[in-house]
Amino acid sequence: MRTARESFWRGAVQSLPFLIVMIPFSALFGIVATEAGLDVAQVLGFSVLVLAGASQFTAVQLLSDNASVVIVILSCLAVNLRMAMYSASLVPWLRGATGGQRAWLAYALVDQSYALSIQEYERHPRLGMPQRLAFFLGVAVVVCIPWMIGSWLGATLGRAIPDDIALDFAMPITFLAMIAPMLRTPAHLAACFVAVAGSLLLAGLPSGLGLLIAAPVGMAVGAIVETRTARRAQA
Amino acid sequence: MNSGVSDLTVWLVIVVLGIGTFLIRWSFLGALGDRDMPSWVLRMLRYTPVAVLPALVAPLVVWPAATGGQLDPARMAAAAVTVAVGLWTKNMISAILAGAITLFGLLYML
Numbered sequence: 001m002r003t004a005r006e007s008f009w010r011g012a013v014q015s016l017p018f019l020i021v022m023i024p025f026s027a028l029f030g031i032v033a034t035e036a037g038l039d040v041a042q043v044l045g046f047s048v049l050v051l052a053g054a055s056q057f058t059a060v061q062l063l064s065d066n067a068s069v070v071i072v073i074l075s076c077l078a079v080n081l082r083m084a085m086y087s088a089s090l091v092p093w094l095r096g097a098t099g100g101q102r103a104w105l106a107y108a109l110v111d112q113s114y115a116l117s118i119q120e121y122e123r124h125p126r127l128g129m130p131q132r133l134a135f136f137l138g139v140a141v142v143v144c145i146p147w148m149i150g151s152w153l154g155a156t157l158g159r160a161i162p163d164d165i166a167l168d169f170a171m172p173i174t175f176l177a178m179i180a181p182m183l184r185t186p187a188h189l190a191a192c193f194v195a196v197a198g199s200l201l202l203a204g205l206p207s208g209l210g211l212l213i214a215a216p217v218g219m220a221v222g223a224i225v226e227t228r229t230a231r232r233a234q235a
Numbered sequence: 236m237n238s239g240v241s242d243l244t245v246w247l248v249i250v251v252l253g254i255g256t257f258l259i260r261w262s263f264l265g266a267l268g269d270r271d272m273p274s275w276v277l278r279m280l281r282y283t284p285v286a287v288l289p290a291l292v293a294p295l296v297v298w299p300a301a302t303g304g305q306l307d308p309a310r311m312a313a314a315a316v317t318v319a320v321g322l323w324t325k326n327m328i329s330a331i332l333a334g335a336i337t338l339f340g341l342l343y344m345l
Binding site: 014017037038039042045046049050051052055059063064066069072073076077080081082083084085086087088089090091092094095096097099102103105106107109111114115118119169170171172173174175176177178179180181182183187188191192194195196198199200203210211214215216218219220221222223226227 | 240242244245246247248249250251252253255256257259260261262263264265267269272275276277278279280281282283284285286287288289290291292293294295296297298299301310313314317318319320321322324325326327328330331334335338
């Protein structure tokens with residue numbers, strides 16, 4: 001059994017590839033937000049208090065379009081609603097964590113910390129609670145702190161960063177690379193396929209809404225296929 | 236903000252969005268405590284990562300912002316190679332590298 005310290009470093013090292021995407025992406029947020037008229041404190045306010053890339057870009061976009069405050073807030077919260085699904089899916093793995101631990105986990109619950117941690121917990125179901133928390137913390141530190149520093153650098157240094165080709169595609173590639181090894185069973189494949197098809201069909205809906213319909217449908221299909229497979233195995 | 240939005244408005248958005256986003260993340264972890272969830276819920280939750288993350292990126296693969304939403308063979312091929320290598324090797328780093336090489340290779344050639 002590895003120690004909590006080893007789990008922390010394991011989480012930190014596994015998160016390093018994300019930095020290739022994270023640092024330019026966060027700098028881009030700093031640049032875009034500054035160009036929209038936000039000052040450095042406000043850029044950092046977004047990256048520290050909200051800490052959710054897609055919704056930060058959405059907020060700046062809508063603010064510079066002069067959308068009403070209510071619309072800005074609701075649209076961004078809709079973009080972030082998927083994290084409620086992450087929160088629910090972590091509950092079985094983190095029972096026994098204290099209120100304070102749950103609070104910092106919630107604060108640092110982003111796509112990357114969720115995806116790497118759930119992958120680790122599923123692969124090593126016998127890890128103890130201190131190891132699970134330490135792994136999550138290792139990922140969170142490597143993913144979240146550069147996000148804040150990067151957006152500050154973008155806001156202060158601005159245009160010194162070249163707008164590179166194809167950087168837009170770093171996020172899809174890292175997420176797909178993370179998920180593909182998790183597609184172990186027909187149920188996982190079915191869940192993934194249905195969710196992808198649904199999100200493409202519903203792509204015309206306002207920000208985040210298609211995902212909120214497509215993902216639960218995919219999850220339900222995964223559960224149904226799992227039940228069928230189990231029944232067939234028993235028969 | 237220079238476009239007629241006051242500093243106060245921006246801070247209002249930041250603070251409300253910060254609190255709201257925290258509450259979304261805290262929701263089940265915080266409120267549910269150690270209560271057991273029904274088994275059908277747990278069964279569905281097992282498929283959260285494989286449903287949410289691919290569905291999140293699928294529109295970005297098919298209609299990339301960089302090409303103004305036009306289908307792009309290089310990006311489609313890169314996504315396909317990433318998934319194939321990830322399925323085959325079960326290794327995230329190999330999959331990222333294979334996807335990146337495919338993308339930059341094709342962008343360079345096309």
